[in-house]
Amino acid sequence: MRMRYSWLRYRLFCVYRGHEIRPYYMLNYYSMNNSTSPRVRKLARERIPSGCSIAGIMDVNGVVIPGSEIVGLIEVMHDRSNGLGGGFAGYGIYPRHANDYCFHLMYDYSEAKQQTENAMEKCFEIVGEEEIPTTPVKEVVKRPILWRYFLRICPETRERYYEMSDDDIVMMVVMEINEFIEGAFVVSSGKNMGVFKGVGYPEQIARFYRVEEYGAHIWIAHGRFPTNTPGWWGGAHPFGLLDWAMVHNGEISSYGTNKRYLEEFGYRLMLQTDSEAILYLFDLLARRHGLPLDIACAALAPPLWERIAEMTPHEKNFYRTLRIVYGSAMINGPSALILAHPRGMVGLTDRIKLRPLIAAVAGSRRFLASEECAIRAVCPEPERVWSPAAGEPTVFTMEQG
Amino acid sequence: MKSFIQPEFQIVRDDDRCIHCEVCVRQCAFESHSYDPSDGKVSTDNLRCVGCQRCATLCPTQALVVKEHPREYRGNAYWTPRTIEEIYKQAETGGLLLSGMGSDMPHKLYWDNLLLDASQVTNPSIDPLREPMELKTFLGRKPRAARLSRRGPAVALETVLAPQLELEVPILFSAMSYGAISYNTCLALAGAARECSILYNTGEGGLHKDLYRFGKNTIVQVASGRFGVHKDYLEAGAAIEIKIGQGAKPGIGGHLPGEKVDQAISETRMIPEGTDALSPAPHHDIYSIEDLAQLIAALKETTRYRKPIIVKVAAVHNVAAIASGMVRAGADIIAIDGFRGGTGAAPTRIRDNVGLPIALALAAVDSRLRQEGIRNEASIIAGGGIRNSADVVKAIALGADAVYIATAALIAMGCHMCQRCYTGKCNWGIATQDPYLVKRLNPEIATRRLANLIRAWSLEIKELLGGMGANAIESLRGNRLRLRGIGLSKEELDILGVKPAGESL
Structure with missing residues (x-):
């Protein structure tokens, strides 16, 4: 909250002096530090926050959490984003279609919609479809056409691709739409879950998509401060594929290695954003290679060799093998991420924790967020709040069926 | 006349x-x-x-x-x-004209036309003096996925890895045979390899009996002449390398003149004293890819599947397809030796006109193996003209797992690149068997100089890696996005898989 206050003060100061108000990311530390005005110099000493915000909340007993809670969590960290991207993912939001794949789509124009539907009909039966309901929010501009579909795989499709699982078929269709149909983008493709994202501050995006009208047992959210890719709708977080959804704060140095590794397994990285690669790495390791999530995390953020050397022979062999097999999957560079799936969520940072992540427990609620203030805004007195160690996964799993 | x-x-x-x-x-x-x-x-x-x-x-x-x-x-x-x-x-x-060392022709220097990336603002660079920086490298066949079995909450590892070579730094000393170089030079290479926890390569001249103690840090080579190859020799090293070709002279064999074959060399190579040691141009038991598969299988069988098999080829125009065949024939590691690779003696015309620059060959091989989905089945060692740590980093970013260095190692020991190795009169005591000249190279001092070189390069690699915001060499491997080409044509950039300087992500 203190950050917000200083931002306000800066704006007041600018109005008072007749200066142009510049957005946060354009503030020039150097000129402010060397300003003749003591007030400006003081402002410069206060940290100007940067980097994305991430947040996640779940109830281990499956109690439905209203969308307002996740909005409350993410909007406190307003200053960590710059209005160029915000988004939410909720699990358990479509109980009437719990066993159908739900595709959320963004279309740039209606021809893309027609083409995409043709492509989907080749493999799926469309059992429901509608425009995703939205509310006019004047800051949310350049809106694509937003549509959702509930899909079932046709029996003939299973026969044709007899070597593939249902999830593999869905992934194939998603990759095809994203790669070959211009102006169409699959935002999420899981069961009983959906991703709502766009360009704007997260609280604006929440209002736009009417996130507060949904109830979910797991929510994750993201406020974006893009550095690599321009703020476009598809590039906002969360990223979704099948039942996975992920929000990420960071920029990975290993992107080129990870990308080429994933391409060997048939993934098509279209978004030019490193965060997309991480989602696919989880899909590869946890779904296709069948690694438990904590072990997938140990492959993505492996222990240092010097730590492996200190382990028992059994553990040493385990982590050594894992690291040798999955060297190209290591996520290197500043990262904090939350990965959600129908049965829980996982928080993970890079091996030297160059981006923040805080975890908390309150009753059956579990929280993950970039900043503690976000958790306390929704839950003032959690039973336990801690800062997970670098590279160590924080795994929260549902307790009931 | x-x-x-x-x-x-x-x-x-x-x-x-x-x-x-x-x-x-x-x-x-x-x-x-x-x-x-x-x-x-x-x-x-x-x-x-x-x-x-x-x-x-x-x-x-x-x-x-x-x-x-x-x-x-x-x-x-x-x-x-x-x-x-x-x-x-x-x-x-x-x-025919003879030359020593690699080609000195003024062909394009690809390493110098590639520039590395660094992190600024959005991604912090990492300081290797204050943070861990990992260069440890494993060479060998890797499974596509790790397999686990679950017993209740406990998880056990099912995957058993194929034999791996463990290196502290992704650098190995490339093959130089006893005979081409002196005993002291071999001893210095072996000693430095042990000190730096890396490996050296015997070349095709067998392994002197006093050097068996460096076995853990030794790659034993099997070349077309089969000099000094016997069961103990194959068992002696950490890996076996089948040498098909060499960057300095693709397509031809080797020739060690009889004058250099003294008693110790004759014993080590298992040939009569004073006879020329001629290794044939091809292996006469490898006329096709399935023959290579047989030799690989025979060597694995002989050493009871405990050692990775390296197959080394010269970088030639069709190297990508050849490499793919080698992997499918069972090679655990493939070594590609580029146009600039050194030699004790090569016909000058061949040295200066045959082959490919290693950067292009390496990029083509790495891309091809990935297209075929078999990149994990073999590691790639790139060699042939690696001059400094930046070349190492660029080679790894293009897709190499590790690099071979030999000329740089010889220079570290005192070689001044006069290119007269084939005369046997090396004044620096390196490429000679003349006892008067051999003793000029003090093996202890040479070991120190080599170990210093590896240490210096590893420090520089750590700095470059940290500057790119990564703290493990795995994250650089094949990471061509951290490279940009300067002064390269569109076709060259396409083959290297690298964007032109000035283009962002």
Whole structure:
């Protein structure tokens, strides 16, 4: 909250002096530090926050959490984003279609919609479809056409691709739409879950998509401060594929290695954003290679060799093998991420924790967020709040069926 | 026949400084310097000088300068002095021209046309002096996925890895045979490999019995001549390398002249003393890819599947497809030796006109193996002209798992690149078997110099890696997004899989 206050003060100061108000990311530390005005110099000493915000909340007993809670969590960290991207993912939001794949789509124009539907009909039966309901929010501009579909795989499709699982078929269709149909983008493709994202501050995006009208047992959210890719709708977080959804704060140095590794397994990285690669790495390791999530995390953020050397022979062999097999999957560079799936969520940072992540427990609620203030805004007195160690996964799993 | 050849070098002696101590006379095995007792003066014969700088380096009064001879033919951009003199030599001898070391032709230097990335603002660079920075590298076949079995909440590892070579730094000393280089040089390479926890390679000349103790840090080579190959030899090393070809002379075998085959070499190579050691151009049991598969299988069987098998080829035009075949034939590691790779002796025409620059060959091989989905089945070692740590980093970013260095290692020990290794008269005691010359290379000092080189490069690799915001070498491997090409054509950029400088992500 203190950050917000200083931002306000800066704006007041600018109005008072007749200066142009510049957005946060354009503030020039150097000129402010060397300003003749003591007030400006003081402002410069206060940290100007940067980097994305991430947040996640779940109830281990499956109690439905209203969308307002996740909005409350993410909007406190307003200053960590710059209005160029915000988004939410909720699990358990479509109980009437719990066993159908739900595709959320963004279309740039209606021809893309027609083409995409043709492509989907080749493999799926469309059992429901509608425009995703939205509310006019004047800051949310350049809106694509937003549509959702509930899909079932046709029996003939299973026969044709007899070597593939249902999830593999869905992934194939998603990759095809994203790669070959211009102006169409699959935002999420899981069961009983959906991703709502766009360009704007997260609280604006929440209002736009009417996130507060949904109830979910797991929510994750993201406020974006893009550095690599321009703020476009598809590039906002969360990223979704099948039942996975992920929000990420960071920029990975290993992107080129990870990308080429994933391409060997048939993934098509279209978004030019490193965060997309991480989602696919989880899909590869946890779904296709069948690694438990904590072990997938140990492959993505492996222990240092010097730590492996200190382990028992059994553990040493385990982590050594894992690291040798999955060297190209290591996520290197500043990262904090939350990965959600129908049965829980996982928080993970890079091996030297160059981006923040805080975890908390309150009753059956579990929280993950970039900043503690976000958790306390929704839950003032959690039973336990801690800062997970670098590279160590924080795994929260549902307790009931 | 009067020779038309003029001296290549000019030895300039400062008479005010020269004390006629005869150091230069004793140091020059090519007999460029001579002492005339009648007038107590040292005189020089420029024609004999090979430009190895031994005399100038050791002269106690710095009285000597060895410089290029200004033999001024009439200026001609086409018929250069080198071209003209090569014709004189052939006209006078009727022989093919020989050279030592890698090609010195002014072809494009791809490493110098690639620039590395660094992190700024959005991604912090990592300081290797304050943070861990991991260069540890494993070479060998890797499974596509780790398999686990679950017993209740406990998880057990099912995957058993194929044998791996563990390196502290992704650098190995490339193959140089005992015979081509002296015993002391072999000993220094082995000692440095042990000290740095890396590996050296015996080359095709077998393994001297006193060097078996360095087995853990040794790659034993099986080449077309099969010199010194027997069961204990195969068991002695950490890995076995089948040498198909060599970057300096793709398509041809080797020739160690009989004069160099003394008793120790004859024992090690298992050939009679004083006979020429001729390794055939092809392996006469490998005329096709399935023959290679058989030899790989035989070597694995012999060593009970405990050692990875490396197959080394020269970088030739179709290297990507050849490499793919090698992996499918069972090679655990493939070594690709580029156009600039060194040699003890190669026909000059072959050295300077056959092969591919390693950067292009490496990029093509890595891309091909990935397209086929078999990149995990073999590691790639790139060699042939790796000059410094930046070349190492660029090679790894293009897709290599590790690099082979040999010329750089020889230079570290004292080689001055005179390219006369095939004469057996190496004044620096490296590429010679003459006992008088061999003892010039002190193996302990040479070990130290090599270990220093590896240490220095590893520090630089850590700095470059940290600058790119990564703290493990795995994250650089095949990461071509951290490279940009400068002054390269579109086609070259496409083959390298690299974007032009100035283009962002």
